[in-house]
Amino acid sequence: MKPYRIIISGGGTGGHIYPAISIANECKRRWPDCEILFVGARDRMEMEKVPAAGFPIKGLWISGLQRSLSLKNIAFPFKVVKSLLDAGRIINNFKPDIAIGTGGYASGPLLFKANQKGIPTLIQEQNSFPGITNKLLSKKVKRICVASKGLERFFPKDKMVMTGNPVRQDLLDITSKKQQAIEFFGLDENKKTLLVLGGSLGARRINQLIEENSAQLLKDVQIIWQCGKFYYETYKAKEQKQLQVKAFLERMDLAYAAADFIISRSGAGTISELCIVGKPVIFIPSPHVAEDHQTKNAQAIVQENAAVMIKESDLEQNFMTLWKGLIQDSKKQETLSKNIKKLALPQATSHIVNEIEQLLNE
Numbered sequence: 001m002k003p004y005r006i007i008i009s010g011g012g013t014g015g016h017i018y019p020a021i022s023i024a025n026e027c028k029r030r031w032p033d034c035e036i037l038f039v040g041a042r043d044r045m046e047m048e049k050v051p052a053a054g055f056p057i058k059g060l061w062i063s064g065l066q067r068s069l070s071l072k073n074i075a076f077p078f079k080v081v082k083s084l085l086d087a088g089r090i091i092n093n094f095k096p097d098i099a100i101g102t103g104g105y106a107s108g109p110l111l112f113k114a115n116q117k118g119i120p121t122l123i124q125e126q127n128s129f130p131g132i133t134n135k136l137l138s139k140k141v142k143r144i145c146v147a148s149k150g151l152e153r154f155f156p157k158d159k160m161v162m163t164g165n166p167v168r169q170d171l172l173d174i175t176s177k178k179q180q181a182i183e184f185f186g187l188d189e190n191k192k193t194l195l196v197l198g199g200s201l202g203a204r205r206i207n208q209l210i211e212e213n214s215a216q217l218l219k220d221v222q223i224i225w226q227c228g229k230f231y232y233e234t235y236k237a238k239e240q241k242q243l244q245v246k247a248f249l250e251r252m253d254l255a256y257a258a259a260d261f262i263i264s265r266s267g268a269g270t271i272s273e274l275c276i277v278g279k280p281v282i283f284i285p286s287p288h289v290a291e292d293h294q295t296k297n298a299q300a301i302v303q304e305n306a307a308v309m310i311k312e313s314d315l316e317q318n319f320m321t322l323w324k325g326l327i328q329d330s331k332k333q334e335t336l337s338k339n340i341k342k343l344a345l346p347q348a349t350s351h352i353v354n355e356i357e358q359l360l361n362e
Contacts, residue, residue, distance in 0.1 A: 003033040037057070044104075080109070102124045129154075130154050282309070304340075
């Protein structure tokens with residue numbers, strides 16, 4: 001049998017890129033001789049991250065429509081036409097057996113052309129509220145792998161499979177790493193630890209919140225504060241014995257293992273990790289992402305009594321009350337931990353590739 005040829009498109013943000021890379025790695029593990037080609041949007045982060053992960057990538061001249069009136073929107077129709085032509089050319093040259101999309105601008109033209117040419121297609125939707133690209137593609141694709149309940153509002157029910165989002169495999173057993181984590185970060189093992197996550201670039205409002213309330217918080221916990229590379233120079237002088245300031249965290253497994261409480265944004269990939277980690281979480285969704293995805297993602301977890309959420313606009317008035325309510329209520333902590341862990345789907349990548357295998361063999 002000739003080796004499978006698999007084309008994958010997903011990008012724009014880490015939330016689309018890392019699931020795509022995880023799926024590619026699992027395909028390679030399962031079929032070592034398979035050929036994989038990525039297709040991304042030119043000038044977006046996938047053009048750097050995908051080759052770093054060891055896979056070839058082709059770029060399309062595509063971007064989204066600007067929400068505000070912008071001269072960039074004038075070029076949009078031309079970009080769509082050019083991207084569709086280029087996507088068709090890439091497919092004709094590569095001759096894939098299947099096309100996979102994980103969201104982002106480039107997956108639209110690529111999967112549209114794959115569907116047109118009768119190539120089996122699969123999309124993976126990370127969020128509880130889908131983006132425009134996946135909503136449009138869902139009408140024609142063969143399979144839709146989802147990570148949240150209730151998506152039949154947006155997608156054909158008969159095509160949907162609940163798989164979850166791909167996550168780092170080193171998070172599957174963090175309980176056994178607690179002592180190693182305490183030593184790695186030089187923590188006081190008699191004190192509870194708060195882990196603050198703002199994503200690799202950092203979250204301005206979360207950073208301000210920790211700066212404003214650090215004296216109060218340190219009465220209850222020691223803090224590992226991942227402020228992001230954009231903000232590290234601003235906040236590194238705040239570091240003290242009980243308050244560690246990090247640009248980024250290379251050992252996320254140990255950061256999660258050390259944590260007793262977590263404050264975090266609510267991107268889909270982060271939520272999938274936090275479900276596996278199973279610690280009490282306060283979500284502070286970013287209000288600046290497309291279609292307010294993060295608020296909807298967080299609400300889906302809050303509805304299961306598995307986390308608490310506070311909007312950025314309410315932080316000044318309500319954060320410390322919320323924090324005190326959580327830190328002083330061990331029963332609530334236990335309930336949140338237990339319930340968020342119930343939502344974990346640790347074998348997501350394997351399940352997604354099972355669906356790919358099924359389509360390849362149909």
